[in-house]
Amino acid sequence: GIQVEQSPPDLILQEGANSTLRCNFSDSVNNLQWFHQNPWGQLINLFYIPSGTKQNGRLSATTVATERYSLLYISSSQTTDSGVYFCAVINNAGNMLTFGGGTRLMVKP
Amino acid sequence: DVKVTQSSRYLVKRTGEKVFLECVQDMDHENMFWYRQDPGLGLRLIYFSYDVKMKEKGDIPEGYSVSREKKERFSLILESASTNQTSMYLCASTGTVGQETQYFGPGTRLLVL
Numbered sequence: 414g415i416q417v418e419q420s421p422p423d424l425i426l427q428e429g430a431n432s433t434l435r436c437n438f439s440d441s442v443n444n445l446q447w448f449h450q451n452p453w454g455q456l457i458n459l460f461y462i463p464s465g466t467k468q469n470g471r472l473s474a475t476t477v478a479t480e481r482y483s484l485l486y487i488s489s490s491q492t493t494d495s496g497v498y499f500c501a502v503i504n505n506a507g508n509m510l511t512f513g514g515g516t517r518l519m520v521k522p
Numbered sequence: 523d524v525k526v527t528q529s530s531r532y533l534v535k536r537t538g539e540k541v542f543l544e545c546v547q548d549m550d551h552e553n554m555f556w557y558r559q560d561p562g563l564g565l566r567l568i569y570f571s572y573d574v575k576m577k578e579k580g581d582i583p584e585g586y587s588v589s590r591e592k593k594e595r596f597s598l599i600l601e602s603a604s605t606n607q608t609s610m611y612l613c614a615s616t617g618t619v620g621q622e623t624q625y626f627g628p629g630t631r632l633l634v635l
Contacts, residue, residue: 414581422562446623454610456626499564509580510555510624512564 415440417502419513426490426520434485434516436500443503445476446510447485450497459485459498490520525549526627528613534633541600543630545613552617554596555580555624556588559610571596603634 416439426432436445447459460467460474462483467474471490476483487494497515504511529544545554553572557565557580567580571590585607589597596615600607610631614624 417564419564448626454612454629454631456612456614458623458625461623501565509567509570511581512557512566514562514564 415442415502415504415511417500417511417513419498419500419516421516422514423517424519426518428490428492428520428522430490430520431486431488432490432518434487434498434500434518436483436485436513438481438483438502441478441481441505443505445478445483445503446501447474447483448499448501449494450499450515452496456499487518490518492520492522494518495520526613526615526625528611528627528630530630531628532631532633534635535600535603536635537602537604539600539603539634541603541632541634543598543600543611543613543632545596545598545615545627546594547596547615547625548594549615549617549625550593551615551625552593553615554590555614555616556586556596556598557612557614558582559612559629565612568598603632605634608632608634 418437444463450456462476464478471488473486499515501510501512526547555570556568569588587599613627616624
């Protein structure tokens with residue numbers, strides 16, 4: 414099956430700093446999503462991004478499908494950005510999501 | 523807003539007990555999923571269902587079964603709970619896989635003693 418790797422596994426930032434999270438995947442995929450899991454466990458969709466770049470406030474994501482990676486940018490980080498960020502890819506059959514191991518982010522005040 | 527609810531936030535069970543985890547969604551989604559989340563392993567798919575009474579194995583179905591008798595409800599069953607099934611269980615639903623986002627429930631933290 415598809416392998417999804419995220420880096421770094423852990424990240425600690427000072428409030429106001431910028432960061433880039435990376436997601437590599439091993440095969441061509443139908444689509445890709447970024448999720449944020451808050452400290453209470455709730456997973457929230459951030460981006461649905463098969464290719465190109467999307468922006469939503471302080472967050473943006475870029476997927477380069479031909480090179481099999483996606484990047485999530487967090488600018489001017491806030492303590493509420495803390496949690497785990499997952500990328501997940503949808504296989505070409507279009508019926509399953511495969512998740513990466515996540516990046517655990519802590520933003521210190 | 524889409525709402526996905528799970529029957530319990532926390533459960534403590536003993537080895538060998540039968541455990542039912544229920545998930546309900548209110549958006550008439552065809553597709554529903556059960557994942558387990560363990561530290562360092564991300565989310566792993568246990569089973570999914572694309573229609574009532576239909577089910578497909580995910581990556582780690584061993585030790586689990588599922589039931590989808592109604593479109594809005596998808597149950598995960600541990601026939602005989604074991605300590606290695608201690609985990610966080612997350613349910614999700616979506617309309618069209620690959621074209622819409624998956625919506626997740628709040629999760630159930632299961633501890634098997």
